[in-house]
Amino acid sequence: MERVSFVNGKFLPHSQCFVHIEDRGFQLADGVYEVILLKNNKLIDIDWHLQRLFRSLAELEIKFEQNKTYLEQIILELFAKNNLTDGSVYLQITRGATNRQQIFPTNISPTITATVSPLKIINQQDLENGLSVQTHQDIRWQRCDIKSTSLLASCWIRQKAVSAGDDDTILIRDGFVTEATFANVFIVDKNGTLITRNADNFILQGITRNRLIELAKNNGIAVLEKKFTVEELLQAREVFLSSTTLLVRPVSKVDRQIIGNGKAGEISKKLSGLYNNFIH
């Protein structure tokens, strides 16, 4: 059965879902998005996701008339139509379609699209082995706090890593770690303190990141939200990435240097377990 997707009020066979060639999402990357997890038919941290989505829309002055309940209903209906009780939804809202112009047009209706996918199950051994990542200068724009579709830089940098045989890239701006191409970065220092960059304009404030910080604090793990350097990254006892689809993903190599004992670390595994319990 062909999967069903959503476009502007309609649930349609995926192959029949189109937007106009002058959609500002297509011509100018003028849109925002969220990826949200469904687990046992329950949307994980949906309130935080939709809150962030509305913040992104507001930052870009995209006038969006629908409310959170409307979006939540679309998402749940889309999962149901695809017979999924576990999966992820990709929800995108652009400013809409009109004659191409640089400034923000008025009298335009936002375009809403959504697709769902089953969850990818990560092999336990791959999790234990950890990712091999490289570092790269963070050349993206300086409003990464807005979850926009202006993602070419992230794709391009990630592709460079994969072409070189690595899994991903950790980005460095002015000597400090920002994030990975599509995930936040956590380290555990020699005192066992969990450190992740404070949420400034250079990183996306990840929903999984925020949840992990809360879970850590509630379970006796010291947490610091602060900028940290490449040196701190390389000397960390543990490194992991977090995102809605990666969950907690240990990193065992950075620029071919082994992190800790070269396997998923204790705190990473503890947090991975806590997060899995949380979503179940």
Added chain:
Amino acid sequence: MERVSFVNGKFLPHSQCFVHIEDRGFQLADGVYEVILLKNNKLIDIDWHLQRLFRSLAELEIKFEQNKTYLEQIILELFAKNNLTDGSVYLQITRGATNRQQIFPTNISPTITATVSPLKIINQQDLENGLSVQTHQDIRWQRCDIKSTSLLASCWIRQKAVSAGDDDTILIRDGFVTEATFANVFIVDKNGTLITRNADNFILQGITRNRLIELAKNNGIAVLEKKFTVEELLQAREVFLSSTTLLVRPVSKVDRQIIGNGKAGEISKKLSGLYNNFIH
């Protein structure tokens, strides 16, 4: 009569031109474009435009099988179908449509779209009065030499200027002028030397820019391609922007400070005349 546009091999009524919701141009800004002028049925500097387009495609590793002749034929046919002998074409090529993924997929066919518009005639008095621009930190990504559709930052910054009552923004990185949001920046210093930033990764190497440099050199105007500061900008005798659609567009105010005598300068007007002669 409804205008005709082009999408993936077909000339269709504009309102019927669509791309798939999983086109990477729509979801990830994974595409490139050109805007080319038609004057008296002749495409201006088409070779340079297509050369730059193929460079952008190569930088992004977008495998594009068609050649320049194919694109030129599409463009000319599109103008003919719209009964235009003067106008501009917007040509966009994206990596194509497939299940959303961060890395570059293989086995994917690029999406080609094109639209044409009549030329906007700029009132002579507006040209003489010049634009009022503001300066803003250049927060875009650091590969602006690739003419990609990852344009949200440029739109967002330009909108800020327009909302504040200005016409555009000149961008500043590390104290040096890069370009305007969708145009190159030229200044004329107190010795009458024409200065524009050298083509590095922080600016697009404009086709109109390149043509103006050549016309200036051939007509006894000294030209320097070098980085220049905000101070040099503010103290310039003349400032103007250049692009395919703006042509030569004098600037009379920067951050509310008057440039020169507050009107279009002599060298700006001379170059504007030379460029108009060139395209006629």
